[in-house]
Amino acid sequence: xxxxxxxxxxxxxxxxxxxxxxxxxxxxxxxxxxxxxxxxxxxxxxxxxxxxxxxxxxxxxxxxxxxxxxxxxxxxxxxxxxxxxxxxxxxxxxxxxxxxxxxxxxxxxxxxxxx
Amino acid sequence: xxxxxxxxxxxxxxxxxxxxxxxxxxxxxxxxxxxxxxxxxxxxxxxxxxxxxxxxxxxxxxxxxxxxxxxxxxxxxxxxxxxxxxxxxxxxxxxxxxxxxxxxxxxxxxxx
Numbered sequence: 001x002x003x004x005x006x007x008x009x010x011x012x013x014x015x016x017x018x019x020x021x022x023x024x025x026x027x028x029x030x031x032x033x034x035x036x037x038x039x040x041x042x043x044x045x046x047x048x049x050x051x052x053x054x055x056x057x058x059x060x061x062x063x064x065x066x067x068x069x070x071x072x073x074x075x076x077x078x079x080x081x082x083x084x085x086x087x088x089x090x091x092x093x094x095x096x097x098x099x100x101x102x103x104x105x106x107x108x109x110x111x112x113x114x115x
Numbered sequence: 116x117x118x119x120x121x122x123x124x125x126x127x128x129x130x131x132x133x134x135x136x137x138x139x140x141x142x143x144x145x146x147x148x149x150x151x152x153x154x155x156x157x158x159x160x161x162x163x164x165x166x167x168x169x170x171x172x173x174x175x176x177x178x179x180x181x182x183x184x185x186x187x188x189x190x191x192x193x194x195x196x197x198x199x200x201x202x203x204x205x206x207x208x209x210x211x212x213x214x215x216x217x218x219x220x221x222x223x224x225x226x227x
Contacts, residue, residue: 009155032214043119043205043218044158089157098165099211100146102173105157 003027004092006106013113019077021109023090026071030092032101033066035075038087038108047088048075080113087111118142119219121206127225134193136222138206144217145210147189149173149181152203152221164189196226 006023013019023033034049050057050064050073057064063076077084088109096102122137140147146165150158150173160173162181170181178200182190189208193200203223207216 004157006157034214041220043207043220045218046215049214093214096163096165097171098145098169100148100163100165100171101209101214102160102163103148103158103216104174105150105159107155107157 003104004090004106006090006109008109009107010110011112013080013111015080015082015113015115017080017113019075019080019084019111019113021075021088021090021111022072023074023106024070024072025092025104027092027094027104028071029094030104031095032093033064033073034091034093034103035062035064036089036091036105038089044089077111080111082113082115085111085113119206119208119217121204121219121222123222124220125223125225127227128193128196129227130197132193132196132226134196134224134226136191136193136204136206136224138189138191138208138219139187140189140206140208140217141187142208142210142217143186144208145186146208147183148207148209148216149179149189149191150205150207151175152205158205161191196224198226200224201226 036044038044090106148163164183
């Protein structure tokens, strides 16, 4: 059972265009929603994150939009660049044992930005 | 800079072999995690540890075990490797109440 559903699986965008990746969740225990970026041969790295009491967060060309009532959130990449070509994972975080927080990941979106 | 290192980038093992994957972090983080990454399935949590000698099952623990004898080191063990354990294995760590997990580069394991 996939608790975080991510779409699309792959996305091709022209340089300068807008890339949009969508995620949806069910578990209301999730209280933090990060996006991770992964380049080939590397581990994922945190890109941007949002708490559910905020509807939007922007960092440079990257924006997360969050709709708590719909349990949906999305990543928008403005002015997409070839260097943004990577796999993007949405995730949802919940408290776990000790100080650990458990991440549940979406299935990933492979973004290709054409020059 | 947080550094998470994994002992091997590529590993080929035979069915039935015992396999050890090692992970070391240098930031004195309390929490360490093992995931497997498969196309179309994202990252799935196998086990995590929130303190030395403490461990908890993740979403897919079957066929795996873990060991954490020192704070900086977290090992994933495949007691008897099977072909369906062919995958990319990622280790991560996080500190205190920190939300961010820092990932290693991954070990691509092939079981033949």
